Amino acid sequence: MRTGIATVCLSGTLKEKMQACAIAGFDGIEIFEQDLVTSPLSPEDIRKMAADLGLGLDLYQPFRDFDGVTPDLLKANLKRAEAKFKLMARLGMDTILVCSNVATATIDDDQLRAEQLALLAALAGDHGVKVAYEALAWGKHVNDYEHAYRLVEAVDHPNLGTCLDSFHILSRDWDTAPIEDINADKIFFVQVADAPKLSMDVLSWSRHYRVFPGEGQFELAKFMGHVVRAGYTGPVSLEVFNDVFRQSDVERTAVDAMRSLIWLEEQSAKWLAGTSAETAAAGTSEQKAAGRRRYPMELATLPKVNEPAGFNFAEVKADDTAQLEKLLGQLGFEFEGRHRTKDVQLWTMGQARVIINEQAALHTEPAIAALGFDVDSPVIASARAQQLKAPVVSRKVQADEEVFQGISAPDSTEIFLCQGSPDGTAAWTQEFGEGLEHPRAAQTAVIDHVNLAQPWQHFDEAVLFYTSALALEPQPFAEVPSPSGLVRSQVMQASNGAVRLVLNLAPVQQASAPKTYQEHIAFAVDDLVATARSARERGLEFLQIPANYYEDLDARFDLEPGFLATLKELNLLYDRDANGEFLHFYTATVGSVFFEMVERRGNYDGYGAPNAPVRHAVQYDSLHRA
Ligand SMILES: O=C(O)c1ccc(O)c(O)c1
Numbered sequence: 001m002r003t004g005i006a007t008v009c010l011s012g013t014l015k016e017k018m019q020a021c022a023i024a025g026f027d028g029i030e031i032f033e034q035d036l037v038t039s040p041l042s043p044e045d046i047r048k049m050a051a052d053l054g055l056g057l058d059l060y061q062p063f064r065d066f067d068g069v070t071p072d073l074l075k076a077n078l079k080r081a082e083a084k085f086k087l088m089a090r091l092g093m094d095t096i097l098v099c100s101n102v103a104t105a106t107i108d109d110d111q112l113r114a115e116q117l118a119l120l121a122a123l124a125g126d127h128g129v130k131v132a133y134e135a136l137a138w139g140k141h142v143n144d145y146e147h148a149y150r151l152v153e154a155v156d157h158p159n160l161g162t163c164l165d166s167f168h169i170l171s172r173d174w175d176t177a178p179i180e181d182i183n184a185d186k187i188f189f190v191q192v193a194d195a196p197k198l199s200m201d202v203l204s205w206s207r208h209y210r211v212f213p214g215e216g217q218f219e220l221a222k223f224m225g226h227v228v229r230a231g232y233t234g235p236v237s238l239e240v241f242n243d244v245f246r247q248s249d250v251e252r253t254a255v256d257a258m259r260s261l262i263w264l265e266e267q268s269a270k271w272l273a274g275t276s277a278e279t280a281a282a283g284t285s286e287q288k289a290a291g292r293r294r295y296p297m298e299l300a301t302l303p304k305v306n307e308p309a310g311f312n313f314a315e316v317k318a319d320d321t322a323q324l325e326k327l328l329g330q331l332g333f334e335f336e337g338r339h340r341t342k343d344v345q346l347w348t349m350g351q352a353r354v355i356i357n358e359q360a361a362l363h364t365e366p367a368i369a370a371l372g373f374d375v376d377s378p379v380i381a382s383a384r385a386q387q388l389k390a391p392v393v394s395r396k397v398q399a400d401e402e403v404f405q406g407i408s409a410p411d412s413t414e415i416f417l418c419q420g421s422p423d424g425t426a427a428w429t430q431e432f433g434e435g436l437e438h439p440r441a442a443q444t445a446v447i448d449h450v451n452l453a454q455p456w457q458h459f460d461e462a463v464l465f466y467t468s469a470l471a472l473e474p475q476p477f478a479e480v481p482s483p484s485g486l487v488r489s490q491v492m493q494a495s496n497g498a499v500r501l502v503l504n505l506a507p508v509q510q511a512s513a514p515k516t517y518q519e520h521i522a523f524a525v526d527d528l529v530a531t532a533r534s535a536r537e538r539g540l541e542f543l544q545i546p547a548n549y550y551e552d553l554d555a556r557f558d559l560e561p562g563f564l565a566t567l568k569e570l571n572l573l574y575d576r577d578a579n580g581e582f583l584h585f586y587t588a589t590v591g592s593v594f595f596e597m598v599e600r601r602g603n604y605d606g607y608g609a610p611n612a613p614v615r616h617a618v619q620y621d622s623l624h625r626a
Pocket residue numbers: 061062097099134136165191206207239
């Protein structure tokens with residue numbers, strides 16, 4: 001698959017954008033007109049720079065408001081087009097995107113539109129240019145890709161084809177199956193963008209909220225599957241108008257973009273294989289043959305991973321670890337010893353393993369540093385992540401120690417791909433301490449979920465990272481009210497719930513305010529009330545829940561008075577839905593970390609979302625009092 005990206009996706013000057021695209025490994029780019037007009041570089045300079053960088057100049061765009069106009073305007077539009085065709089010759093470019101008229105079209109007549117497009121195609125032919133006509137979702141008269149294609153067919157000129165843009169098609173919920181019936185020679189270009197499902201006017205949605213594939217909710221693998229089945233072999237190019245990407249680090253955004261295309265390519269191949277198998281199974285020999293058909297576009301695949309089977313460990317770091325040790329001890333964790341060769345400690349409760357890393361630099365406040373995930377094959381998972389351009393993390397190991405495959409997540413959390421064992425133990429724990437003599441406590445526990453705060457400019461990147469590299473499934477995002485703003489919260493989870501990662505987008509921080517960037521690790525136990533009582537006896541400082549909360553809880557759930565009193569006495573939070581019940585409590589925060597203990601009853605699958613605003617408010621209050 002030939003990969004591309006429009007310069008409008010990125011921040012910086014045209015030169016910076018092109019360099020970043022080359023570093024990220026794109027085959028080609030779309031030059032957005034504004035980027036050229038504002039550039040100090042001559043068209044010849046740009047042409048040479050692209051050649052030196054090994055980048056194809058695949059599309060010049062956009063040319064606006066051509067069709068359906070009065071004769072006067074048509075004349076002016078053809079003159080304007082000719083100037084652009086001449087410019088393209090200097091750039092060495094041969095394809096231009098013409099989008100359907102949104103402003104100046106006064107005549108809604110397909111025959112007239114076809115006649116005008118025919119004149120444009122003939123002029124383009126004279127200049128060796130191909131015109132890719134795209135239906136904008138908000139086009140005045142042409143806003144549907146099938147309509148645009150009918151016009152292309154009616155004109156029937158070798159220099160006129162269509163451009164399919166996933167956003168314009170999927171935002172309007174147009175059926176994508178008829179893409180397969182388009183003559184591949186008439187598909188001159190394909191643009192892809194994802195988007196969250198939002199209810200707003202489609203133009204604002206398109207201009208501000210597009211995201212890279214895998215970061216939104218559109219069915220892009222299916223869209224691409226139909227494009228591939230149509231027989232298209234040209235560039236598949238990202239065109240993402242996004243307020244955040246346009247102001248964040250250009251090289252990093254280009255890599256995020258490239259990751260999205262690598263992933264989309266694999267997902268498209270998977271979608272095709274899945275639907276082909278269905279077709280083949282369906283019966284007739286014709287259908288079987290269709291199921292086995294090969295397509296002219298070659299789709300690369302990736303090393304395969306299944307979703308992770310569980311958390312292997314969580315690691316917190318600090319230069320002064322005393323507070324962390326105290327908190328874990330009070331929660332009921334046991335100190336298992338120090339590592340043979342590294343300055344790290346192991347603490348466990350049942351199968352929940354927490355590493356305290358003492359190697360942190362001076363003045364490092366306690367923070368979550370790393371997460372280990374149980375995967376089928378750490379080597380295969382690591383190969384996949386690296387092909388998806390995840391930065392590799394390496395840690396020194398001695399000859400007889402387990403080698404962890406590590407990658408760095410967008411928020412710099414180190415992700416280790418570990419060999420899980422069916423009984424939930426981990427072989428590497430043998431590297432800690434010596435012959436654990438003390439009797440094992442009966443307490444069973446696992447890491448239930450981990451909540452990571454994401455810098456605002458890397459939130460979408462993180463969603464794609466965990467989706468593509470770790471096969472976690474993004475859930476619809478929620479917005480949690482907190483005293484410092486609305487916190488966007490998105491759960492990434494394995495389908496069986498064995499791994500749950502909650503990504504929170506912290507509200508933008510006032511420079512003078514205390515740091516509200518907090519993250520936590522939650523452990524699930526069988527009996528939360530007993531766990532809370534023991535923790536209280538050991539002197540644990542609980543997050544103090546206001547009395548108002550319990551009154552509201554009673555009003556909502558009509559709880560048994562004794563149970564309500566227990567919740568209140570122990571600062572426990574409660575939630576209930578059709579699947580079951582959820583009890584939980586939080587510790588005070590040390591550095592940027594706090595811990596949560598949860599008990600899931602029945603098949604409760606959430607996180608106590610209705611309680612999140614209470615937690616945020618109490619934490620805010622204690623930060624501001626401190
Ligand atoms: O928002 C726009 O104007 C615009 C321009 C060119 C495109 O290819 C597109 O999809 C949108």
